Amino acid sequence: MTQSYNSTLLDNAVAQLAKLPGIGHKTxxxxxxxxxxxxPEVASALGEAIIAMRRDIKYCRVCxxxxxxxVCGICSNPRRDPSQVCVVESVKDVLTIESTHEFHGLxxxxxxxxxxxxxxxxxxxxxxxxxxxxxxxxxxxxxxALNPTIEGDTTNFYIFRKLSDTGVTLSILARGISxxxxxxxxxxxTLGRSILNRxxxxxxxxxx
Amino acid sequence: MTQSYNSTLLDNAVAQLAKLPGIGHKTxxxxxxxxxxxxPEVASALGEAIIAMRRDIKYCRVCxxxxxxxVCGICSNPRRDPSQVCVVESVKDVLTIESTHEFHGLxxxxxxxxxxxxxxxxxxxxxxxxxxxxxxxxxxxxxxALNPTIEGDTTNFYIFRKLSDTGVTLSILARGISxxxxxxxxxxxTLGRSILNRxxxxxxxxxx
Numbered sequence: 001m002t003q004s005y006n007s008t009l010l011d012n013a014v015a016q017l018a019k020l021p022g023i024g025h026k027t028x029x030x031x032x033x034x035x036x037x038x039x040p041e042v043a044s045a046l047g048e049a050i051i052a053m054r055r056d057i058k059y060c061r062v063c064x065x066x067x068x069x070x071v072c073g074i075c076s077n078p079r080r081d082p083s084q085v086c087v088v089e090s091v092k093d094v095l096t097i098e099s100t101h102e103f104h105g106l107x108x109x110x111x112x113x114x115x116x117x118x119x120x121x122x123x124x125x126x127x128x129x130x131x132x133x134x135x136x137x138x139x140x141x142x143x144x145a146l147n148p149t150i151e152g153d154t155t156n157f158y159i160f161r162k163l164s165d166t167g168v169t170l171s172i173l174a175r176g177i178s179x180x181x182x183x184x185x186x187x188x189x190t191l192g193r194s195i196l197n198r199x200x201x202x203x204x205x206x207x208x
Numbered sequence: 209m210t211q212s213y214n215s216t217l218l219d220n221a222v223a224q225l226a227k228l229p230g231i232g233h234k235t236x237x238x239x240x241x242x243x244x245x246x247x248p249e250v251a252s253a254l255g256e257a258i259i260a261m262r263r264d265i266k267y268c269r270v271c272x273x274x275x276x277x278x279v280c281g282i283c284s285n286p287r288r289d290p291s292q293v294c295v296v297e298s299v300k301d302v303l304t305i306e307s308t309h310e311f312h313g314l315x316x317x318x319x320x321x322x323x324x325x326x327x328x329x330x331x332x333x334x335x336x337x338x339x340x341x342x343x344x345x346x347x348x349x350x351x352x353a354l355n356p357t358i359e360g361d362t363t364n365f366y367i368f369r370k371l372s373d374t375g376v377t378l379s380i381l382a383r384g385i386s387x388x389x390x391x392x393x394x395x396x397x398t399l400g401r402s403i404l405n406r407x408x409x410x411x412x413x414x415x416x
Contacts, residue, residue: 019254020243046255053220
């Protein structure tokens with residue numbers, strides 16, 4: 001339902017804000033009325049930041065993460081290990097993995113996962129450029145860190161086949177019980193996987 | 209905490225989005241990354257709608273509601289009763305009261321309430337223009353519909369004093385128990401007021 005508020009300018013701003021994920025019509029109206037109460041500079045700063053971001057943002061030539069320059073800050077950091085590359089679906093996943101402070105290698109952002117239902121085929125993703133990076137010979141390990149979904153697994157398998165004769169080590173994020181969760185509330189698939197992939201107890205001690 | 213995402217353009221958009229009420233840093237990042245995945249036209253439509261709304265929106269010369277023209281659609285509607293004026297704090301309250309479909313008069317938007325703590329005095333509000341409207345002599349009843357807060361009550365009393373010798377009828381929204389609520393969960397002040405201001409049962413029947 002589109003409601004009219006005596007002003008096409010307000011109607012339009014509310015309609016555009018309501019297109020954002022998780023923002024319904026009521027929230028969009030609240031945000032628009034908030035902006036109306038601010039100085040004009042507040043609204044123009046927000047509007048221009050959104051336009052400039054989408055128009056001018058750059059992507060790293062090497063790993064396809066967002067970047068200030070031609071090559072991003074992670075790829076150009078000499079303290080990162082260039083022999084390890086973590087393959088992720090999106091820019092957001094780079095931020096998520098960086099927040100763990102557990103990975104010190106480089107990334108490769110695919111820009112999605114193979115999903116025939118959504119019309120996303122391997123050629124729509126940055127898979128060829130991953131194969132090219134690996135064929136340069138400096139990468140020893142490729143860590144697959146896609147989401148544990150059917151599409152993620154399909155993409156994992158496609159990359160595995162593409163890289164299987166390059167001699168690179170292929171690994172995948174461990175699947176198992178969440179730290180702090182109770183066994184009772186862990187789903188059977190994950191719990192089963194955590195039994196199959198159990199690790200020596202001494203590993204746990206050394207990891208702490 | 210401001211986090212950096214390898215791009216000042218993204219950082220800036222996230223910072224601007226996070227200034228909106230109810231939008232924290234994580235949500236702002238989610239919205240920005242969503243916009244990055246859309247066509248550039250989507251981001252520019254949103255940004256330009258926000259800028260244009262704040263820059264070009266007009267306010268009704270009579271009631272100070274937002275408007276397409278010099279005089280708003282409610283004030284210029286010949287089917288509305290110009291002898292009743294409902295005084296509200298903000299544009300949002302006009303929309304809220306309109307959604308009840310119970311009021312067929314005109315509005316007067318004060319643009320706030322008297323609040324010495326926030327530095328808002330009567331001269332910052334559209335009170336003089338309300339007195340001027342009433343002194344034209346066409347208005348028979350002024351309905352005070354400010355929020356039931358201390359500031360709202362202070363403003364109500366100020367308006368009451370300003371209009372007390374004009375002969376206009378001053379009324380105020382009924383305060384009492386909410387329809388559908390249980391007595392047990394109604395606060396004592398409201399419940400006490402609903403006993404003092406009880407109405408003949410026959411009124412309730414005719415209102416349905």
